[in-house]
Amino acid sequence: MKVLDGKVCVVTGAEYALGAGLAAGLTDAGAAVALLGDVSALTPVVADLEATAARVAAVECRFDSRESIESAFSVIPDALGSAANGVVHAWMPATAYEPMDLVAVDDARWNSVWEGALNATRYVLQSSFSVLSNRTDDSNGGRIVVITPTVALSGAAGLVPYTTAVEGMRLMAKSAARQWGPNGITVNCLAPAPEQVPIGVASMAVSLAPPALGGPGDVVVDLAPIVAFLLSDAAHGLTGATLCADGGVWMAP
């Protein structure tokens, strides 16, 4: 019996290596996985997962539209046999990954990164709540995991818009945890090392300490099992937490 057998999980942001690796790890853990986003970009990821006999579907959606995200959630039962009971939100606007000094950032870029990331997170959380709070089975509540790299905890030069957005996402998740606990929904964050996202920052650039475990880890081997636990029934007593899975760099508090 695998930890996520019988679970249907949504993953956003699988267009990038981190989201794709988490999706692969969740299928390894037994979940059926719906990848939400730009289907043309997700097609190679789906093909790789299907080659391992995973149950996976790509569902088109735009992250600037609550209606589009709600629509994507609504087709998952037909695609994978059941509504989602777990959600992993790893999506960020592509502009967020472009380092730039703040004084060079114009209003359009700020809007793209900040409003783009926070609106997407709000809409994904709201759509998740709608599905998870209306489940009628005995799946022991719903699980949401938001991906918030540790670089937003440490701060980094050249990444003001990105880190601002990620911390906004992390605290939106914390508040969701406080509000939705009575609904049996847990909301947690996973904070991987900055090397796991395409921002050009290494852990050592924002910390004096080397990774205790030697490096940022492998997404499928090291990070996905942590996310699988957070999505599992066993994690029903854990909410509002941020698990730093960066190889042992960030150890505060």
Add this chain to the structure above:
Amino acid sequence: MTDNRLAGRTAIITGAGQGVGEGIARALARDGARVVIAARRSETGEPVAEAIRANGGEAMCIVTDVTNRESMAECVNKTVAKFGGLEIMVHNAFRGGRPHRLEELDDELWQQNSRTAVWGSYYSAVLAFPYLSVAGDRGRLIFITSPAGVEGSANLPAYGSVKAAQRAMAKSLAREWGPLGITVNCVAPVAETPALTSAFSQNPALKSLIEDRTSLRRIGDPEHDIGAVASFLAGDEASYVSGQTLVCDGGSFLGL
């Protein structure tokens, strides 16, 4: 704080027409800074400036909409034209503290939170930067955030999110502008403000609830408790403090 320790420095404080912003403006003026009361309405900003002048301080009110780049640029430009520079930028203005459920958070309420707290911080930073960089190791950028930006909020999820965003912005800017000597910090207060007084009138038990979980058993005074900390960060004594959030809540949140 020592009288006149901020003499010769100019500060803009947004949202200074009342509450925490007014308290900070009064504290900075008391310590010798020239202060600009950047307020959305002259009806609130002018009396604060007048009161500071009546106490021997130097102050002027500039009607400012922190959600609008042109309005913020005009505030900075008028400040520099009047006082010859800008060493201290304090972004405090906020609108959108209406309790809500996250699943029901609509665009209008989100935009109030986002535009005042986060866009206002962005405009404060980029528009003050040319002058803060000239000020060098006297350059100060201070954001007024909240313990909710650390703990999250069961009543105000949008507020917790935007206040956390300000903290992250301060950390990254501290690293980005540190080589120039500029410090960037946050103050996270709990203070007796018109907004809190209104909340107490709607929920009389709230005051004792907050006081009971506060080590010092009282709610902060905007000028003497919160303003004093902002003034510390604005001065030379804090020139080696950057990227930090000072939680000024009387010892309630102790989680850092």
